[in-house]
Amino acid sequence: MRAAKDVAVIRPLGKKRTTPLPYLLLIPTMVFLIAFTFYPLVNCIRLTFYATDQIGRPGAFVGLRIWKKVLTSDEFHRSIKNTLEYASCIGVGTFSLAMILAFMSTRAVKGSKVYQTMFALPIALASAPIAAIMTYIFSKYGIFNALTGGTTVWLSGKTLFPTVVFIVIWANCGSSFIYLLVGFRNVPIELLECADLDGAKPLTKFFKIYLPIASPQVFFVIFLNILSAFKSFAMIRILVGTDDSPLAVLILKLYNYAFVRERYETGCVYALILSLVIFLVSRIQFVVEKKVVYYQ
Amino acid sequence: MSKVTIKHSTKIKIGVAIKIIIGLIFISPIFIGLIFSFVPDEELYALPTVRTVVDNLTLRNYAKVFKTLPIFSYIKTSLVMCAIVIVVQITVSSLSAYAFAFFKFRGRNLLFTLVLIAMMVPGQVVTITNFLTIRRLGLLNTYLGLTIISFAGGRSLFMFRQSYMSLPREMKEAATVDGCSDLRYLWQFAIPLSLPSIASISIMLFIGEFNAYLWPLLVSRKPQMYTIQIGMAQMIGSDAIPTYGRMMAVAMLSLIIPIIVFLIGEDYLIAGMTRGAIKG
Numbered sequence: 001m002r003a004a005k006d007v008a009v010i011r012p013l014g015k016k017r018t019t020p021l022p023y024l025l026l027i028p029t030m031v032f033l034i035a036f037t038f039y040p041l042v043n044c045i046r047l048t049f050y051a052t053d054q055i056g057r058p059g060a061f062v063g064l065r066i067w068k069k070v071l072t073s074d075e076f077h078r079s080i081k082n083t084l085e086y087a088s089c090i091g092v093g094t095f096s097l098a099m100i101l102a103f104m105s106t107r108a109v110k111g112s113k114v115y116q117t118m119f120a121l122p123i124a125l126a127s128a129p130i131a132a133i134m135t136y137i138f139s140k141y142g143i144f145n146a147l148t149g150g151t152t153v154w155l156s157g158k159t160l161f162p163t164v165v166f167i168v169i170w171a172n173c174g175s176s177f178i179y180l181l182v183g184f185r186n187v188p189i190e191l192l193e194c195a196d197l198d199g200a201k202p203l204t205k206f207f208k209i210y211l212p213i214a215s216p217q218v219f220f221v222i223f224l225n226i227l228s229a230f231k232s233f234a235m236i237r238i239l240v241g242t243d244d245s246p247l248a249v250l251i252l253k254l255y256n257y258a259f260v261r262e263r264y265e266t267g268c269v270y271a272l273i274l275s276l277v278i279f280l281v282s283r284i285q286f287v288v289e290k291k292v293v294y295y296q
Numbered sequence: 297m298s299k300v301t302i303k304h305s306t307k308i309k310i311g312v313a314i315k316i317i318i319g320l321i322f323i324s325p326i327f328i329g330l331i332f333s334f335v336p337d338e339e340l341y342a343l344p345t346v347r348t349v350v351d352n353l354t355l356r357n358y359a360k361v362f363k364t365l366p367i368f369s370y371i372k373t374s375l376v377m378c379a380i381v382i383v384v385q386i387t388v389s390s391l392s393a394y395a396f397a398f399f400k401f402r403g404r405n406l407l408f409t410l411v412l413i414a415m416m417v418p419g420q421v422v423t424i425t426n427f428l429t430i431r432r433l434g435l436l437n438t439y440l441g442l443t444i445i446s447f448a449g450g451r452s453l454f455m456f457r458q459s460y461m462s463l464p465r466e467m468k469e470a471a472t473v474d475g476c477s478d479l480r481y482l483w484q485f486a487i488p489l490s491l492p493s494i495a496s497i498s499i500m501l502f503i504g505e506f507n508a509y510l511w512p513l514l515v516s517r518k519p520q521m522y523t524i525q526i527g528m529a530q531m532i533g534s535d536a537i538p539t540y541g542r543m544m545a546v547a548m549l550s551l552i553i554p555i556i557v558f559l560i561g562e563d564y565l566i567a568g569m570t571r572g573a574i575k576g
Contacts, residue, residue, distance in 0.1 A: 023395075032388065037414045037417050037422060101322075111312040114319065125551060126550060126554065133326070136543065142344075145343060251420055271421045279416075
């Protein structure tokens with residue numbers, strides 16, 4: 001494992017000592033990690049084998065019945081499809097927007113901090129107030145219709161999915177912008193000056209210089225957005241909420257089963273499938289990274 | 297020669313001006329929210345024009361909001377929750393990171409691997425069972441219930457560990473020779489020298505916790521314990537006829553604190569985000 005190797009490289013200070021101090025220092029972290037990460041994870045797995053009651057106590061052992069019920073249901077297949085569609089739209093959209101914003105800000109000049117701060121600002125904004133503002137902007141009598149002269153209720157029907165995707169991309173792209181900016185700023189000035197002397201066009205510089213040098217960040221950002229789309233809950237729950245839309249993604253199913261219908265065991269199945277999806281995508285990230293990313 | 301430089305610098309200035317305009321358009325939803333928080337609800341049931349806004353500016357939405365909703369109680373709950381998480385998580389992580397950075401002990405690699413695995417478990421996945429635990433312990437509608445799942449944090453532990461390991465090794469050796477105990481070294485040198493990391497962690501935790509939605513939604517069931525985000529979310533789609541003006545007012549009240557924190561701590565936040573997140 002990579003983790004174990006990491007540890008081995010660090011040479012701790014001094015000789016091996018026999019004080020109990022390090023163990024004492026580690027107690028709080030370990031207690032809380034066990035209580036609120038490992039125990040609930042194991043418990044989550046266990047609950048999927050039982051019929052639970054309204055307060056989540058396991059009742060009769062039912063084996064794999066719940067798994068079978070979920071895995072063979074139409075709504076599960078739809079939610080997987082929805083999740084992948086949603087995540088790829090968010091992934092591509094956020095990445096493209098952040099790329100444009102970061103490429104606009106590659107050079108640090110007087111005043112560049114102002115627009116950098118504006119591009120990064122959505123990092124600080126919570127989903128609920130953004131959702132509130134956006135429901136007004138995209139409502140029937142909202143700003144968007146006032147500017148475009150339409151009468152569409154954007155957050156419903158066919159336009160719901162693209163509108164929500166648009167809002168989430170806007171809300172999410174701040175952190176991607178920051179990572180890409182760090183990557184682009186790593187490009188040595190001399191290299192750019194050489195390129196200028198040779199008469200390189202901006203697009204050539206982008207593809208031949210910026211993109212390769214920032215490849216670790218570019219790669220990181222692509223996966224960051226896909227993974228955070230799997231976990232993004234607040235915006236979907238506030239703007240959509242119901243189970244029967246193209247935005248009925250895994251995490252919304254998890255919430256609705258466990259906390260609206262109090263079917264905890266079914267919620268746990270969705271939770272485990274979600275974590276499996278997240279785990280698989282992180283493995284893909286890890287494997288692909290080794291092949292394509294260029295480190296200086 | 298000088299002519300060229302002048303031309304060049306005006307070009308840059310124009311570029312900056314254009315980018316600032318793009319930036320303003322980019323964050324225009326915030327300004328739209330701000331402007332319409334001063335327009336009465338009744339005016340927003342028809343397409344707005346410039347006249348609608350200019351003729352009707354009023355503070356009525358804010359007055360109504362303060363009268364009908366316990367906004368200050370919401371904000372207080374959010375702030376207390378943030379404060380508890382920041383103080384406890386920083387204390388817990390700074391101590392544990394010290395063990396990993398400065399000691400060799402049996403089980404070290406195993407424990408460190410455990411922390412790494414814990415960091416890989418997505419929080420949403422353990423939400424259901426954590427909620428059941430918190431409810432069984434009777435911690436719904438309490439600050440402890442809101443915060444206890446965030447007492448340990450792999451990420452802050454990592455940042456502390458990195459910060460400690462960047463301290464010169466000789467310093468610790470010299471201190472030990474001079475009879476400085478391990479705990480005293482932590483308190484007098486390692487922690488004060490990690491202040492930039494502490495600032496980064498605090499700002500990241502503040503923005504994350506202040507803006508948290510799922511967990512407070514589950515734990516805060518009584519309006520007295522609503523955080524501002526829950527109070528805000530409850531307003532959206534709850535009325536048959538939406539009160540957009542008032543919604544914008546609450547949105548502004550819930551955005552203002554994180555925006556200020558972001559503007560003050562931007563550099564620390566960015567340092568925290570980028571440090572150690574990406575190799576290379």
